[in-house]
Amino acid sequence: MADECVVKGPDLKELDEEGLWELINDHRHRISLGVRPCMLIPYLRQARVLSELDEDEILSCHNLTNRSMRTSYMLDLLRTQGRNGGVALLESLMIHYPSLYTQVTGQKASTEPSKFSGLIKYSELTEYLVRAVTGMQKELQEARNEAGRMGMRCTSLQADISQMMEQEEKSRCFRSDNERMRRQLAVAHREVTKLKDEKCDLYVRYTAAIEEKSAVNIRCRDLTLQVYQLQTELQKAQAETDYQKRRSLKCASPAETQQLREELSALRRQIMVVEKFSPAHEDILAQDLAEARDGRMELAEQLRSYRDENERLLREKEELLDQKEHLALQVQQLTLDCDLHKEKSTVIQSQLRELQAERDQAYESRDEAQAQISRSLADKDALRTQLVQVQERVFSLQGARARVGIKDLHDKQNFLLQRVETAENDSPLDDDFVFLNDICEAKPPRDTQSSSTDRSSAPPFLMRTRPKAVRLSGRVLSISLQGKDLLGQLSVIGGNKTGVFVHEVVEGSAAHTLGIGPGAQIVEVKYENNQQTLSMVLQDSTLEEALWALGQVTGLCHLSLRSNQDAYESVLQQVRSGAISSGDSFYMRVNMAIPGGPGGTLGMSCNDILHVTNTRPAGTKSTWQASHVHPSQLVDLQGGTLPNYYRAQQLLIRAIENMSFQTSKSNKGGGVTTKEKQKAIRIVSTGRQSRNPLWLSIEDSKAKNARGCVTLMPYTLVTPHFPPVCRPILVLPTVLGRVLDQKLATWQGFQLCEPELLSSSEHAVRLQRSEVLEDSEQAGGGHLSHTLQSVEKVMKKGIHCVLPMGLDCVRRLHRADIFPIIIFMAQSARSARRLRSKLHRHGQNEERLLSCSNSEESLLDKLPCLCRTVQPDYWCDSATLLNSLHTVIWEEQQKIVWVEPDLW
Known part of the structure; x- marks a missing residue:
């Protein structure tokens, strides 16, 4: 019955090389899946269609990871031997895989000598079959031993499964703990929200206190005015007191003195006479003397009261002198404040004049842009008119499709009119911007390959024709100061993710005098250098970028500051706790291979993605701190240091020079550069002329139109x-x-x-x-x-x-x-x-x-x-x-x- 089911196939002796291999390739998939190369290789070696080197390559090549790949590779090697390779393959299948041989050739497998092609003699074939049987018996014994080992392995795996189940139970416990901790975290989050609300209430109360303080200051000024009035009245009273004092201490005139002397002589004479008087006279004189004594005591008492009043007035005079000195000091302070306000108003007026000049220039640019848009619209209208005329001519030549052509022309004209109206209506909205597509169309292609690349997807900050407009949220205070050695006056922390904050201020410096303190966020810095006006927005800049910009200040500068104490304290707390090393955080693609080294230097390959977390690590110079990124998750892996942009650019240029030297040397010697060395770098260039193409916030008044050079980039932002x-x-x-x-x-x-x-x-x-x-x-x-x-x-x-x-x-x-x-x-x-x-x-x-x-x-x-x-x-x-x-x-x-x- 088996013989009757076999379909009679073509005679193998009549097939040529192409037909034989076409028959094999039709069943290549089946042969690759069902054949073990180690069983066929001895026969193929005996038939001299495979060499010992071929056998080692088939059985030991690391790229051939499975049996099917090794069998397929063996078929490729046999294909190079022509017809002998195909015949030897079929004969080996007839011996070791007779059913597969029948499926491939359609003929029944047989071991008769007449069935063979003569590649191997009959005696050699018998010897080969004996060795093959012996080898199969050995393989059977090895298979049984392997089955025993696999049984033991199964037992160990069952034990592992039980352990895994125990671990699963533990993980279930961990998950329950995790849920409990999540609930606790939710409760803590609610508490934090409540604290934030309380903090907002405190802010409200703080605002009310500030308002009360302003009211108290107003009341204080009123009281100061009243004090000034009282001081004026006091001066008047003091002048009157001095007049009374001088009047009380005034000496008598000479005539009065002579009269008093005569009266005194008369009194003495009377006393002498009285001594001779009777007792009645003595009583009268004694009474007069008592009255005189009483009058004298009244005068003494009045004189004592005048002396007390004089001492009181002297004390009040001393107090008024002290108040006068205090008021003089206040007047001096107010004079200094007035001078400072005058200087500040002068600076503000100069800034207003500059702003008005910039506004006038912007208006002129807008008018020029509107005129250019009007001209372009007129040119487009003329071209559209020509296009309509050409289409009318084409449609007139197509007689069979005249009606359809006229309808399409009518639709086309309506569409063009709609586009013209839309362009005219939208043109005032686009005065301050440049369309990226128009720019890309205006650029001539550099070569045939780059011309096919679409450049219209460039981000706006790379294609703008005017300084970038930055929205600054919150209250921003602009301060002008002499910024010579600005980094010697203050130190900063932060980065592009958190913002750049003032960390420490040197006492007595210009920055400290103007009231700059820790926690102030530096939003923008403007200064002049070599007759160039530089402006840099530090709101999204890295720490390295910020330190470079502040270090360039050599004279008068303008700092835009914003109070952001909460963000500063958060950054400071994270840095002190070790959660972050700085406020920097951005991702970049490496365009060159850099080997790892001692001291934590990170090894990188071309096209690696790195997460940079610090552009100015402590204790190092010209290095960044970064780590590799997991390919499937946004998780940092191995970390270390790497060269910063400028050092990496030097290494890139040196690597290109070395490769050029090696290429020229290999060409002279007849050698060829390997593909691995060619892929060690990735040439990426840019036409931007800033000091660092990764820095996107620098605006140079003279470098805006300088786009003539090409900059090689070792890193690119991603x-x-x-x-x-x-x-x-x-x-x-x-x-x-x-x-x-x-x-x-x-x-x-x-x-x-x-x-x-x-x-x-x-x-x-x-x-x-x-x-x-x-x-x-x-x-x-x-x-x-x-x-x-x-x-x-x-x-x-x-x-x-x-x-x-x-x-x-x-x-x-x-x-x-x-x-x-x-x-x-x-x-x-x-x-x-x-x-x-x-x-x-x-x-x-x-x-x-x-x-x-x-x-x-x-x-x-x-x-x-x-x-x-x-x-x-x-x-x-x-x-x-x-x-x-x-x-x-x-x-x-x-x-x-x-x-x-x-x-x-």
Whole structure:
């Protein structure tokens, strides 16, 4: 019955080399999965179609990771032996895999000598079969031993499973603890919110206290005025007191003195007479004497009261003198304040004059821009008129389609009128801006490769024609001071993530005199240097950038400060606790390979993504502190130090010089530079003329139009993007991508992007909206275009969209926030030969594939994102190629997409 079921196949002796190998290739997948190379190699060695070197390469090559890959590689080696290799393969299958031999050839397997081709003699064949049987018995014994070992392994795995279950129970406990801690964290968060509310209440009370303080100051000024009035009255009273004092101490005149002397003589005479008087006279005189004594005592008492009043007035005079000195000091202080206010008002007036001049210049620029827009609109109207006339002429020549042509012309004219009206209505809104598309169209292409790259996705800060407008939130205070040795007056902390804050101020310095204290955030610094006006916004600058800008100040400068004590204390607390080392935090892509070294130097490869956390670490100079980033999560890995931008730029230039020297030396010696050395660096340049292309906040009044040089960049800034579950797929080189796109579209979860047939008018509209990714003009009119809507339609289904396009579509997709998986299949002469049959089916050849691979590989470094390169030795046939492609797609889907801005 088995013989009857066998389908009679072609006679192997009648088949030529191509027919024999075509028969084998038709069953290549089945042979690769069902054959073990170690069983066939002894027979093939006996038939002299494989050498010992071939056997070692098949069984020991690290790139052949599984049995199927080794079998497929063995078939490739046998293909180079021609017909003998195919016959030997079939004979070995007939001996070791008779059922597979029957499936391949359609003939029943037999060990008769007549069935063999004569590559091996009958005696040698018998000897070989005996050795093969012995070898199979040994393999059987080894298999039984392996089964015993696997049983023991199974027992150990069961024990491991029990341990894992215990660990699972522990993890469940940990999860419950985690939930409890989460609840506690929520409670703490509510408490923090309550504290923040209390803090807001305190701020309100603080504001009320400030208002009360201002009212008290007003009351104090009123009291000062009253004191001045009282002092005036006191001076009047003091003058009157002095007059009374001088009057009381005034001496008598000489006439009065003589009269008093005569009265005194008369009194003496009377006393002498009285002594001779009678007792009655004595009583009278005694009474007179008592009255005189009483009058004298009254006079003495009055004199004592005058003396007391005089002492009181002297004390009041001393108090008034003290008050006078105090008032004189206050007058001096008020005079100084008045002078300071006068100087400040002078500076403000000068700034107002500069602002008015800048405003007038801006108005002039706006008028010029409006005039230029009007001229461009007039030119566009003239061109549109010519376009309408040409279209009328074309439509008149198409008699069969006259009616349809007239309708399309009418629609086209209405559309142009709408666009003209829209442009005229919107032109006043665009006076202060420059359209990026117009700029990119005005630039001539540098070469054929770069001309196909779309530059319209450049960020606004790289294409602006006037200083960047920065919105400064909160109350900002502008202070003018002599900033010579400004970093000697104050020190700063922070960075681009937290802001730059004043940390310490030297007492007695100009900054300290003006009231600058710790916690003030430096928003902007303006100064002049070598007759150049420099302005730098420090709100988003790194610490290195801020220290460089403050260190350039040599004279009068203007600091814009904002009180932000909470943010400063938060940064200071995090730095002291070790949570952060500074306020810097940004991500960048490395464009050169730098080996690691002692002292914590971080080893880097080209295209690595690093997270920079400190641009001025303590104890080091010209270095940054950074760490590698996890490819799938925004988590820092190994950290260390690396050269800062300027040192890395010097290393990059030195590496390019060394490579140029080695290349010229190898060319003289007849050698070839390896591809690994060529990929050690990535040439990235920019036309920006700032001191550091990573610094985006410097405005130089004389360097705005200097764009003549090219700057090599060792690092480029990147931003992370987290695309949806299914990203589009772009396979390169394009020649191979067209071959594999149809195969990928048949997989589950993949769909090919279908083009749309657009009319000329619709194509113009979609092209203006940047919705056309790639198109080809049709002979019968219209455009067959791949549009952005076609890609989004497939992505909404939750599947991968296969893009049958070239590299030009990448930047257009990025502008729509669509980030495709870019896979470049690197090619060699040997890998191209493996794809010969598939290329011929699609009208391509090996030379065209290699040429396309070399040309597109040079453009990969110009992409704003990373791409995955698959080396030629990673696969050996079409089956392994597709398997590796599926693995790469799954790995790339899990990664973060890092995109860098366009620097031109």
